[in-house]
Every structure is written in structure tokens, then in C-alpha cells.
Amino acid sequence: EAGVAQSPRYKIIEKRQSVAFWCNPISGHATLYWYQQILGQGPKLLIQFQNNGVVDDSQLPKDRFSAERLKGVDSTLKIQPAKLEDSAVYLCASTPVDTQYFGPGTRLTVL
Amino acid sequence: GIQVEQSPPDLILQEGANSTLRCNFSDSVNNLQWFHQNPWGQLINLFYIPSGTKQNGRLSATTVATERYSLLYISSSQTTDSGVYFCAVEWSGSARQLTFGSGTQLTVLP
Numbered sequence: 001e002a003g004v005a006q007s008p009r010y011k012i013i014e015k016r017q018s019v020a021f022w023c024n025p026i027s028g029h030a031t032l033y034w035y036q037q038i039l040g041q042g043p044k045l046l047i048q049f050q051n052n053g054v055v056d057d058s059q060l061p062k063d064r065f066s067a068e069r070l071k072g073v074d075s076t077l078k079i080q081p082a083k084l085e086d087s088a089v090y091l092c093a094s095t096p097v098d099t100q101y102f103g104p105g106t107r108l109t110v111l
Numbered sequence: 112g113i114q115v116e117q118s119p120p121d122l123i124l125q126e127g128a129n130s131t132l133r134c135n136f137s138d139s140v141n142n143l144q145w146f147h148q149n150p151w152g153q154l155i156n157l158f159y160i161p162s163g164t165k166q167n168g169r170l171s172a173t174t175v176a177t178e179r180y181s182l183l184y185i186s187s188s189q190t191t192d193s194g195v196y197f198c199a200v201e202w203s204g205s206a207r208q209l210t211f212g213s214g215t216q217l218t219v220l221p
Contacts, residue, residue, distance in 0.1 A: 031207065042115075042197050042211030043154075055206055089152055098142055100199075100209060102154035 002026065004103035006092050012109045018080035021106045025073070025094030031055075033100065034067055034077050035091040043091055049075060082110045113138045113202040117212035124188050124219050132183040132215045134198030142201035143174050144209065145183050149194045157183070157196075188219045 005024040013019050025032050030051050035043035046065065048055040051072035060067065064083070069075040079086055089105040114137040124130055134143070145157040158165050158172040160181065165172050169188075174181040185192055195216050199209040 033208075040213075042199070042213050043209075044211070045208055048206070048208060056208065091154065093154075095207070098201075098207070099144065099156060099159045101156065102146075105152050105154075107152070 004092055004094055004101055006090075006103040006106055008106055009104065010107050010109075012111065013082055015084055015110050016081040018078065019082055019108060020076055020078045021090050021092075021108075023075045023077070023092030023103060025075070025092070026096075026101055029094035029096050029101075030072070031095045032069055032075050033093045033095075034075070035093065037089040037091055037105070039088070046077070079108075082108075084110050086110050113140070113200060113205075113210050115198060115200055115210055115212040117196075117198055117215050119215060120213070121216045122218070124217070126188060126190060126219055126221050128188050128219075129184070129186045130188060130217070132185070132196050132198075132217075134181040134183070134200075134212055136179050136181075136198075136200050138179070139203040140176065140179075140200040141203050142207070142209070143176075143181055144199045145172055145181070146197045146199065147192075147194050148197060148214070154197070185217075188217075190219045190221050193217055193219045 032049045034046045037043040047057045049069040067077045091105045092103045093100045116135045162176045171184045195214040199211045
């Protein structure tokens, strides 16, 4: 069984630029999550989808972050404009019911 | 929200030694998972263990939900066990969302 796929793996941008991350969850997993992991900390939830609907986006900085999950499969997370403090690893996870499975993450550096 | 505390924050072992990592949480949970984050950043599932005891090779875990803690045991540690170990809990009042602790950084020396 293929795992959670993410791309790109690494991204370096200047502040105020925009960036997008892509996630393909494990086939059949209805629930998808995006997390932000800052160096030295545990992952923190940004947004949760159930199929193509948003369950919880209370931790998403909506003035600059947006996310969508069209057709209830792939998902895209966008940052526009990026700030220095957005430098982090962005992790995507999916779950069929209880156990969450994580992708390899995208490491974003904002200069 | 729920608070998750892990200890110790850092642990250095010689290869072959045993260790115990602890996770304390402040409220009732529906789900508890242990993860290993390898040096490349990949989070790998170790255990789904909301209660009871499970074993997988040299690793085992015990969760005592009534006392709000979980333990991860690593026996006969190997250099490949190095990395960060995270405990994550799904608070009973959340919609299947995990709250992570700050992790235990384990270094196993050859």
C-alpha cells in the first residue's frame, strides 16, 4: 500500500512570495490533515478535512494560508504572502478511522 | 485544550541499553499514538495505544488512561533508534485531532 505522498520535499522562497504544497493521501482515507512543525517542536494542526469538507480550520492563519481538497482526494496548502516565521516543515496526514499516517513533509525556508 | 508533556526531553544511551520514555496528558483521551521521527523528518507510527500494553519487537508501550500517562520502552537500543519520539493524543473533546507533545530526542551511541 502506497503511503501519503507530498511534494515538493524542499522549497526556499523570499518573504512576501507565495508557495503551494501538494498532498496525496492513502487511497480510501476520508480524513486528511495539514500540520506545521517548527524546528524543535511537535507538529501542530492547521486544518482537518473530511472528504472535501473542512472539519476544523481554527488554527489556520486565514489572512495568509488557504487549503482545499477538491474531489475529496488530493489537497493543496498555499501561503500568500510568506513571512519569515512560516519557515517550518509542513506535514500531511490521513486516516481511515483512528491511526494517522504521515507523509514525508515539505521543508519550507523563507529568506 | 489538552496538555501533553513528555520526559525526558533528551536522552543519550550506549548501544544495547534499555530506556523508558514517558508521556503525561491532562485530560481524557480517545486515542494515543507513539511516533518516531527519523533524521530525515519522516514520522513513523510505532503504536496506536489508547489503553493497555502492546509490544512490537524491541519496543513496547503501556497506556494507563485512568492515570493519564503512557510509557514507551526501548530494549537493547540500536543506533538506528536515534531520533525524536513523539507522543500524540486525541482529546475526548476533539474531532479526531491529535495534540503532540514536544518530544524526546534520543541519541544512541555506538
